Amino acid sequence: MTGPSTPYRPPHGPIAVIHRDDHLLVVDKPQGLLSVPGRGPDLTDCLLARLAAIWPEVLLCHRLDRDTSGIMVFALTKEGQRKMGRMFEVRRVRKRYIARVAxxxxxxxxxxxxxxxxxxxxxxxxxxxxETGKPAVTDWTxxxxxxxxxxxxLMPRTGRSHQLRVHMRELGHPILGDPFYATGAALDHPRMMLHAEGLKFEHPVTGKVMRLEAPVPF
Structure with missing residues (x-):
């Protein structure tokens, strides 16, 4: 998400491909790049658009916040998207993040x-x-x-928006550089120190167990 005090200046350069087959495309999203277009003409540059310029058939399966880097799964077929989306929905994708906190x-x-x-x-x-919140559970080490x-x-069991960011703040240790939930010295960092490091899931078409990682940049 783009905050009022954080102008959108997406990074340039090639997108690192972690895995590609007939049904899936897995990449390492850079920090500062939107997953999908935002509202307004100045927010059209995004990971989905950049991948579609190379693979026009690419389809979204899930999202990462703009300021989070790391592993993202896209589909290259409707079948792959439908089944992969369902696995995220029923929590059959194990996610692992690395964060630096205050x-x-x-x-x-x-x-x-x-x-x-x-x-x-x-x-x-x-x-x-x-009273009205949706369940959100995070295991941490x-x-x-x-x-x-x-x-x-951080190993989220659920996938709520900003879940890890709010949970770390509630723990009393906000994620360094978080433009929404960190304050003071914890905010004074060149980027938000949150990275989606790994995913484990069964391939939605072949059934093969996939263990994929994106190297931590901090």
């Missing part, structure tokens, strides 16, 4: 179970709401302390 996380691991819903007066921001920050491995 502060030194004390516990080695944990689970955050806090329901989320859009904060309508401040959309697209999300917030915790125990501390990887390492790095000075006064912590490297974390």
């Amino acid at each position: 502060g030194r996380v004390a516990a080695p691991s944990g689970t955050i179970d806090l329901p989320l819903i859009v904060d309508w007066p401040n959309r697209p921001l999300q917030h915790v709401n125990h 501390r990887v390492a302390h790095e000075g006064d920050t912590t490297r974390m491995r």
Whole structure:
């Protein structure tokens, strides 16, 4: 998402392809590039459009926030899109993210179970709401302390908008560089330190177990 104080300046350069077959195209989305077009003529440049210039048949299966980098799956056939979309919907895709967060996380691991819903007066921001929020669950593991920050491995069980970003803030350790949920020194970073590192799923057509990764750039 594009915030009011973050003008859209998408990066240039080729998109790294992680995997391609007759049905799927898996790429490494760079930070700062929209997954799909935004509203307005200045937000038309996006990952989907860039891939469609090379593979006109490409179809969207899921999204990453503009400021999140990492692994994204697209389909090259209607069958692949339908089945892949269904697997995301019923949570048969295991997702793994790496984040750097503010502060030194004390516990080695944990689970955050806090329901989320859009904060309508401040959309697209999300917030915790125990009455009307949709279930949102994130498992996390501390990887390492790095000075006064912590490297974390995040495994969302659900796929709510901004889930990892809100959950880390609620843990008391916002993601570094997050333009929506970090404040003060935690905001003062050249990018949001959140990267979709890995996906594991059964290929929607062949049934082969796919374990795919995008290298962490920070």
